[in-house]
Amino acid sequence: MLHLASRSPRRAELLARLGLEFGLLDLDVPEQQGATEAASDYVRRVAREKAGAGLLEVVAVPGAVVLGSDTEVILDGRVFGKPADAIDAAAMLRALSGRTHEVLTAVSLVSAGREAQAASLTNVTVEPLSDADIQRYLDSGDWQGKAGAYAIQGRFEAHVERLDGSYSGVMGLPLRETAGLLRAFGLLP
Known part of the structure; x- marks a missing residue:
């Protein structure tokens, strides 16, 4: 049985698009970048730690497979995680304004005897944002709990000038890469 190690309703929605049944695992895995750790690492x-923590939760389930994923916004080598508050979110949005940044999503699939991983890198160009644009977006609340302080599938999409890569990857689960992993594990034809 497949399990998704994520609290993200977007990831669950995306995984459901592949037509598989799966269970949800609500885990609390620390997301802290090491001082010298590269963004991609x-x-x-x-993603690997989420999948591994999930596997520990379902280890007694025969044939259990766990999918873990992580998405981060990266600008000039700096990881923009989830903003701590509206002030932090505004600073992130100002930094992204009028610039192209990367969104990297890694997907890990693990079972008792196997592990595989894939990643998706997407370049996203944000139009120049006025202070009023930023304030309206902050007022919407869509930034809360989102890497880089935005959700591409929400109101912020109107500010995306260009996207080169995987839209579903920016949402949090790149479907092409995920389907490839699921096929390798025999979970998709």
């Missing part, structure tokens, strides 16, 4: 590690 950090994202891959967190």
Whole structure:
């Protein structure tokens, strides 16, 4: 049985698009980048740790497979995680304004005897944002709990000038890469 190690309703929605039944695991896995850890290593590690923590929860389930994923916004090598508050969110949005940044999503799939990982890198260009644009977005609340202080599938999409890569990856689960892993594990035809 497949299990999704995530609290994200977006990831669950995306995984459901692949037509599989799965269970949800509500885990609390620390997301703290090491002082010298490269952004790509950090994202891959967190995805692997989520999947591993999930596997520990369902180890007694025969044939259990756990999917863990992590998504981060990266600008100039700096990881923009989830903002602590509206002030932090505003600072992130100002930094992203008029710039192209990367969104890296790593997906890990683990079972009792196997592990595989894939990643998706997408370049997102945000139009220049006025202070009023930023304030309206903050007032919407859509920034809360979102890497880089935005959700592409919400109101912020109107500010995205260009996207090169995986839209579902920016949402939190790149479907092409995820489907490839699920096929390798025999969970998709």
